Amino acid sequence: MNIRPDPTFHASPKLAMEAPPESFAYTVLLSPDASKPDALAVIDVRPDSPTYSRVVHTVTMPNKGDEFHHFGWNACSSALSPLTGHAFLERRYLIIPGMRSSRIYIVDTKPDPTKAAIHKIIEPEEIFRKTGYSRPHTVHCGPEGIYISTLGGGGKNGTDGPPGVFIMDCETFEVLGRWELDRGPQTLHYDFWWNLPRDYMVTSEWALPPQFENGIVPEDLLSNKYGHRIHFWDLRARRNVQTIDLGANHQMALEVRPAHDPVREYGFLGVVVDTTNLEGSIWTWWREGGKFHIEKTATIPPEPAAKEQLPPLLQGFGAVPPLVSDIDLSMDDKFLYVACWGTGEMRQYNVNEPRRPKLAGSVRIGGIARRTPHPNGKAFGGGPQMVEISRDGKRVYWTNSLYSTWDDQFYPDGVPGAMVMADTKPDGGLELARDYWVNFPDGYRAHQVRLDGGDCSTDSFCYPSV
Template identity: 55%
Template sequence: MDPTFYRSAADAAAAPGEELAYVVAFDRAGQRSDAMTVIDVNAQSDSYGRVVGWTDVPGLGDELHHFGWNACSSALRHEGHDMAGLARRYLLVPGLRSSNIYVLDTGPDPRQPKLVKTIDATELSDKAGYSRPHTLHCGPDGVFLTCLGGPKGDDDGPGGIALLDHDSFDVLRAWETDRGPQHLHYDAWWHLNQNVLISSEWGSPSMIENGVVPELLLGQKYGHHLHFWDLAKGQHQQSVDLGAQHQMVLEVRPSHDPDATWGFVGVVISTEDLSASVWRWHRDNGDWQVEKVITIPAEPADPDLLPPALKPFAAVPPLVTDIDLSVDDRFLYVSCWGTGELKQFDVTDPAHPRQTGSVRLGGIVERVAHPARPDMPLSGGPQMVEVSRDGRRVYFTNSLYGSWDDQFYPDGVGAWMTKLDAHPNGGLTIDQDFFPHEDDFRGLRVHQIRLQGGDASSDSYCYH
């Protein structure tokens, strides 16, 4: 059995740490191939913090975005698989704009992933009825791939979840058997032992591909619901409206305890005051309840320093675009891409988060530099965040989505990645020796990170 299939979150945290990070990089102009980069994250290595592997994909204009493993710790709950042969070996890497999905084999040489299969947009459309693949999780019955768009010819949906085979990577079908009212889509994850899947809402392809549409945002047309499903049957059970002013309900982060019935979801922006927020879901007498537990206000700013979309408001919205929950469920990390801040909250009591750390890099106005290069103001801000299994290391990159980068950072977003050291009782310190940026990524922008052997947002655990 693959030794990186961990029975419990505690087993995962106790296992040897990651030595490599996989980071997708994309060409905004669509004139060069996107790539999977490999970063050395072993602090004892001579190549620490440097790009040590690079795999181009053959297409142009894919915009590689979110990606994940073919199998992970949830495999311990799978049925009908030869566990002796199933391994966390292949990375499935979707192109958000092209709808192609690339399968990379990390097995022979983890530093040089090899392209072994391409699932094209036609197969995804014909077999599952979806397009614009966004996020994937390895789970029961196969790989769950959330998609923003509907089939070819009806790209604006409804979006949903495609199911892929763990071994052949064939698209099997649409996961839903009764989709209920959900039309817009974004993320999905689950409580394994509770037989519950939770899904969230962003927008259809036409609502997001050219940046935020102000009329749709102010008209409260982006997603503002959270949905709950029967995981085994693919049946919609309940929808909770967070309020139309709470626009773009993105990452869902359930507790890593397989028996838990709570988790967090981030909301990008409120049309009332430009604040961002984090909400907790929990089950109460059989029904799902969702409540706001963190509010992050907008920060006043000189309009002359703001991009055109924000000048009328004289403020910088936090723009919470990612959150991540440590494997021990103790700390929640919140990316404020607009203000350039990564926040750390102690969520030992998930109903009452308490801020314990903060780091600022980049930001629409402040452009805070990294300590390794104090002479270089940074664009972009903390965006995709990933946490090591033992909770001691936090990594993040700075690009959100090509057109949104251009809208909020019109002078260019650049490319950079950094690592923070997380202190056991709370608090964050920037690692001054870890700062791959710009030329390291050959002019491409960087987005999601996956860590060798698993990380805080890869795995679902089956046992206590």
């Protein structure tokens, strides 16, 4: 334990933006057929380094079949909370859940990222016994502990009771128990985040394990049986205070991105597909008059494609839906990045007016029908998927795998692991960096990215920017 706050903890988003740039990126790798253990790749992102954009270290796990997906830090800027913080923690350990196995790995990144190693393994039985949940998903470092959302309840299929959120001790990594005291109508789960000083949490919905583990279930999608609601919670009281239904046709309400500056009581939600027209959409929520409100503020249309360009799953539609699979908000709350995994587009919206997003930039790479190569000429399987933004907002990184069985359905020719980066322009616009291309070991796919020192989908802040 430090005797002073970790220098990577920042009181406000503005101070985080002024911090030194990232030196290393961490990316989880999954073996889609479980023929080898999943792994954590450490990538050098220093432009002046001889190993720039290369994997410089790999932490290979001792088990197979974990299906790495999302992960996060043990501690971040939320530790500076004036009421419940632990300011003398270090941003040191990465918490990496296996979404299919329900096992969690704790990886120590100190004293050097290129020597990162497993610190502890939490077996699924402990999670089942203490929480009744399974399929851990999103990890967020809170002021007093580590919060982890789940996609499954109890039982072999994860359908014995609803999924939810549980808390781990941020120093011992002991699983403490369920977070919710009163879940209200919440029965599905996916992402969550919060506004700490305003004392509320936001959660979203995907599906139960039988609806995603073996691939998308077309009948369930067309019957609008995937998640389509957003939930608002009293963070301190741990109770659901409001649920809003987006409409059953707005299937798979996934990533939630609150404004970083806690003065701003709004945020964004990405919806994968509208089953009436195959559109993807962005929604903006806000609080006014003591109530939360949400509205659709941007839509992304499908793109027509010939039958021979489409996987069997889409051939009856004659078009490629954008499939909005991830969104991320820059630290200054100015630009929202939207990953369109189906059409192979990364969109950049100016959201200075949060209820009136304006398209400010776009690049194409991969895609079901287009299959746009990288500017360096290399093929990019899949499409833009998990996106991460540097603290200063000048670089945007992304990978290309969504989930192993879904990859196989939408991209049957394969999704070899890849990670790229785009440079951004201050007033909008982005361009893929020709000299940034990460080669991962054969047989692996790449999912979420974390940056050393924090990034735009990691930290929550306790104080306003000045």
